[in-house]
Amino acid sequence: MKLRYFAWVRVQVGYAEEDLELPLQVVTVRDLLAWLATRGPKFDALLTRSETIRVAVDQAVVERDHAVRDAVEVALFPPMTGG
Amino acid sequence: MIRVQAEAFDPALELDTFACGNDNVGAIATFTGRVRVAPGEPRLIALTLEHYPGMTERLLGEIEAEAQARWPLSASLIIHRIGRMQPGEAIVMVATASAHRDAAFDACRFLIDWLKTKAPFWKYEETVAGAEWVAAKDSDDAAAARWGKKITAQTGPSGED
Numbered sequence: 001m002k003l004r005y006f007a008w009v010r011v012q013v014g015y016a017e018e019d020l021e022l023p024l025q026v027v028t029v030r031d032l033l034a035w036l037a038t039r040g041p042k043f044d045a046l047l048t049r050s051e052t053i054r055v056a057v058d059q060a061v062v063e064r065d066h067a068v069r070d071a072v073e074v075a076l077f078p079p080m081t082g083g
Numbered sequence: 084m085i086r087v088q089a090e091a092f093d094p095a096l097e098l099d100t101f102a103c104g105n106d107n108v109g110a111i112a113t114f115t116g117r118v119r120v121a122p123g124e125p126r127l128i129a130l131t132l133e134h135y136p137g138m139t140e141r142l143l144g145e146i147e148a149e150a151q152a153r154w155p156l157s158a159s160l161i162i163h164r165i166g167r168m169q170p171g172e173a174i175v176m177v178a179t180a181s182a183h184r185d186a187a188f189d190a191c192r193f194l195i196d197w198l199k200t201k202a203p204f205w206k207y208e209e210t211v212a213g214a215e216w217v218a219a220k221d222s223d224d225a226a227a228a229r230w231g232k233k234i235t236a237q238t239g240p241s242g243e244d
Contacts, residue, residue, distance in 0.1 A: 006205060007216055011216075059142075075203075077205065078205065079219035080199070080200055080219065081199075081204065081205050081206045081218070082175070082198055082204025082205070
């Protein structure tokens with residue numbers, strides 16, 4: 001699965017994307033965020049702001065209980081500020 | 084029509100050719116958003132728009148389809164810049180064409196309100212005092228919310244573009 005990061009989430013993580021094998025216990029978006037937080041201080045810091053992070057699964061913004069297992073691409077980013 | 088581009092554009096020129104040749108169009112409404120210097124705040128040097136390639140075009144397409152479903156539009160146009168731009172430059176332009184002004188005005192307002200909170204763009208401001216990511220505004224969420232929920236079919240992960 002490809003994980004992509006945008007805006008200050010990308011800056012905090014330090015890169016724009018990575019390919020990952022999800023552990024079996026990761027089923028939903030909520031599980032994914034919890035697992036990411038265990039991957040080191042950068043991600044742990046990210047999770048402390050997790051309420052402000054939006055998640056898109058295959059380019060559609062979803063809620064925390066949405067499944068991620070079959071996703072091709074998951075993106076993490078702050079609320080949009082376009083226009 | 085949707086255009087996401089790094090190149091600057093001229094809203095006047097775009098308007099000139101928008102919905103031209105369609106004699107059923109009696110009303111055209113437009114909105115142009117520009118990079119601005121806010122009085123009383125550290126002077127803005129540049130604004131950079133980051134986006135999510137692919138998802139941006141998909142979301143803008145959905146927002147445009149939603150407007151077409153709600154109002155009898157003959158044509159609609161969304162142009163959104165990406166990359167770094169200077170104060171005074173146009174960031175976004177929305178234009179709508181219809182037989183009468185109510186549909187054109189309402190659809191134009193709807194498009195910009197939804198675009199601001201649903202399309203994956205992020206603003207990064209460089210000022211004389213430093214640089215930072217622009218925080219989302221509650222007022223923008225409220226503006227989008229007053230149009231209610233989507234009426235067109237949801238396009239999920241396996242949906243059509």
